[in-house]
Amino acid sequence: MEKVGVLLISYGSRAACIVDSLTKDGSYDVRIFDAGKHRNPFIDKYSDAHEATGGDIERIVSFAGKYKEKIDFGIAGPEDPIIAGVRDAIENKLDIPMICPSKEFAIEGSKVIQRELMAEVVPDANPRYRVFDPSEGMSREEVRKELWKWLDEFDNEVAVKPDIPVTGKGVGVWGDHFNTREELWEHFMSIYDSGARVIVEEKVDGEEFSLQFFSDGKHLISTPCVRDYKRAFDGDLGPNTGGMGSYKDTGNLLPFMQERDWEEGLRIGELIFNRLRGSGTNPGLRGIPMYMAYICTKDGVKVLEINGRPGDPEIMNILPILENNFVDICYDMINGNLTGMDFEKLATVTTYAVPMTYGGCRGKYSGSTVVVMDDAGSLQDKYGSNIRLYPGSMKLGDDGKTYALSSRALAVVGISDSIESARNISLDGVKSTDGALWNRWDIASKHHIGNSINHMRSLGGEK
Numbered sequence: 001m002e003k004v005g006v007l008l009i010s011y012g013s014r015a016a017c018i019v020d021s022l023t024k025d026g027s028y029d030v031r032i033f034d035a036g037k038h039r040n041p042f043i044d045k046y047s048d049a050h051e052a053t054g055g056d057i058e059r060i061v062s063f064a065g066k067y068k069e070k071i072d073f074g075i076a077g078p079e080d081p082i083i084a085g086v087r088d089a090i091e092n093k094l095d096i097p098m099i100c101p102s103k104e105f106a107i108e109g110s111k112v113i114q115r116e117l118m119a120e121v122v123p124d125a126n127p128r129y130r131v132f133d134p135s136e137g138m139s140r141e142e143v144r145k146e147l148w149k150w151l152d153e154f155d156n157e158v159a160v161k162p163d164i165p166v167t168g169k170g171v172g173v174w175g176d177h178f179n180t181r182e183e184l185w186e187h188f189m190s191i192y193d194s195g196a197r198v199i200v201e202e203k204v205d206g207e208e209f210s211l212q213f214f215s216d217g218k219h220l221i222s223t224p225c226v227r228d229y230k231r232a233f234d235g236d237l238g239p240n241t242g243g244m245g246s247y248k249d250t251g252n253l254l255p256f257m258q259e260r261d262w263e264e265g266l267r268i269g270e271l272i273f274n275r276l277r278g279s280g281t282n283p284g285l286r287g288i289p290m291y292m293a294y295i296c297t298k299d300g301v302k303v304l305e306i307n308g309r310p311g312d313p314e315i316m317n318i319l320p321i322l323e324n325n326f327v328d329i330c331y332d333m334i335n336g337n338l339t340g341m342d343f344e345k346l347a348t349v350t351t352y353a354v355p356m357t358y359g360g361c362r363g364k365y366s367g368s369t370v371v372v373m374d375d376a377g378s379l380q381d382k383y384g385s386n387i388r389l390y391p392g393s394m395k396l397g398d399d400g401k402t403y404a405l406s407s408r409a410l411a412v413v414g415i416s417d418s419i420e421s422a423r424n425i426s427l428d429g430v431k432s433t434d435g436a437l438w439n440r441w442d443i444a445s446k447h448h449i450g451n452s453i454n455h456m457r458s459l460g461g462e463k
């Protein structure tokens, strides 16, 4: 069997899903060289080497250099090393092809640059925005006056975002995160005083979806739409998190979307990609150069933000139902031959089980952090490959036990011919996990999806 060595620059459940996708059909003998944060219990089974590089580029290069002869390509998941230029460093120093955008095309690095790009290319999809830049040296009083003027334009209905990647966590929205100007000011200044630019943009009312585009630098391949659940608690309450779960329907659209929303999402993605690509092929855009966060509104589809990597959890709704061999897809991306990807017509639901203090659920937790996944693993006897368990912020200890760390611990993906049964499988996996973890119960629930459909109706959509 052909051996394939893969440098994995990722951590968390997303990385476990990538490894699962590379290895699951057994066509290649895939060995992983894991530059993750800690020994992930899933990835460890496929790893020839692991080093906790902490995302530091020099340490990643040094680790990869030791195994250079055995590595065929690398793949990166998280935004920080991509934005810091991990691809350029590995390709220039070690000549290992990397699957992720180059530093120049890591547009996730600046929300201001994204908004400026969209203002040129897809102005109708760009909410009105204004940038407040601390380097302009305005006094606090001037900033406050300008901000108040801008808030008047929208009757306070705005979103306040730092010009740095925060996976949704630093975003504050009027009516959700603050209800008075003083509260908004506090959030605004917490960003502004840190030296980062602040974007204050029109709040758009609607229902969110995301679309992850793969590319070889020439072709742009879309994947089905996914809905992420950012808020910590049921009913979309509590602080923003990295994402507590996500769902995908059996086709490309989500239940609250119309065909024209999907087409508009594709059109926006293509226009932005073509502008970034220029003429011909641009290998700097290899990987997932655009993971677009969209919102369906009464005025059509708007862009919330553009990321340049697989979504976490969203990629876990997509890769498990990929019909093509993922190693072949990776080689196609490297060789400029990625002309299509096929997906099974199945629904997928991902639920994250997270530690007690995640999302502010508990102030403190001092009990055991051991997590035992044996019973959840045994569900494969019942569901076969329609249940996937992806440990994330979890560490395999020297004692052989698995410990939950501070972030999202375990993603359970259910796969089925309806959202409802995929959700049941996902929740069965979560409920069968032994450990001090909690989760949202309304991911992909009929009630939540019904609310999305009604919301779109109330805005004037036809569904």
Ligand code: GLY
Binding pocket: 167, 168, 228, 242, 243, 307, 310, 311, 312, 313, 314
């Ligand atoms: N699901 C949010 C993110 O990956 O940024």
